[in-house]
């Protein structure tokens with residue numbers, strides 16, 4: 430693997446007394462797109478939230494570009510260059526597309542692609558057609574794209590995408606896949622959680638399969654797609 434951007438070691442996470450993640454190890458290298466896959470409730474979102482500092486109780490270690498971020502609050506992790514796109518796409522409904530983008534704006538960051546609204550509109554042409562539309566008057570898929578675009582305005586060195594294909598129309602899912610592929614070409618590093626194996630396959634280099642909060646398989650996307658046993662046991666095929 431190239432330079433390690435994200436390293437998760439022996440991560441355990443809890444909601445109250447419920448033990449959800451068990452000794453999860455994972456790594457994401459510079460420029461990679463890595464998928465966390467698994468069924469409903471397998472622990473994908475919990476892993477992303479634990480990395481982002483959103484859970485009260487975690488054990489183990491999470492490092493970003495060699496720095497320990499395990500017990501930092503989300504805003505500090507975000508300032509260090511980790512972008513997070515939550516499952517429940519939260520756009521500001523009274524603000525326009527451009528105003529939403531402006532809210533995400535941060536200074537350029539060494540080693541990460543730098544984004545402007547113009548550059549993002551080339552990547553998301555449908556947003557470029559509605560710069561003045563309020564977020565509340567957009568479709569779910571458009572809001573999803575705006576959330577991703579707003580996160581990119583922070584010039585992140587790593588983006589965590591929680592279930593990017595969830596609840597959006599198939600045609601938008603394809604656009605989202607193209608967009609992630611384009612982001613990868615531009616050098617972005619991505620960790621995404623995804624229940625839709627087809628989508629994960631379209632965009633990812635490698636995958637970690639989660640089941641009941643444990644990593645059951647890790648390998649390239651091609652290795653996963655060839656491994657019928659793992660897919661039948663842990664994924665919706």
Ligand SMILES: Nc1ncnc2c1ncn2[C@@H]1O[C@H](COP(=O)(O)OP(=O)(O)OP(=O)(O)O)[C@@H](O)[C@H]1O
Nearest residue numbers: 444447449467468469470471472473474475476624
């Ligand atoms: N806030 C919470 N409090 C208690 N338990 C939770 C909470 N959020 C999730 N869980 C539990 O943690 C486990 C893992 O959930 P998680 O959301 O990480 O799964 P997932 O793989 O992302 O699935 P999904 O696609 O449904 O989001 C599930 O058993 C779930 O019920």
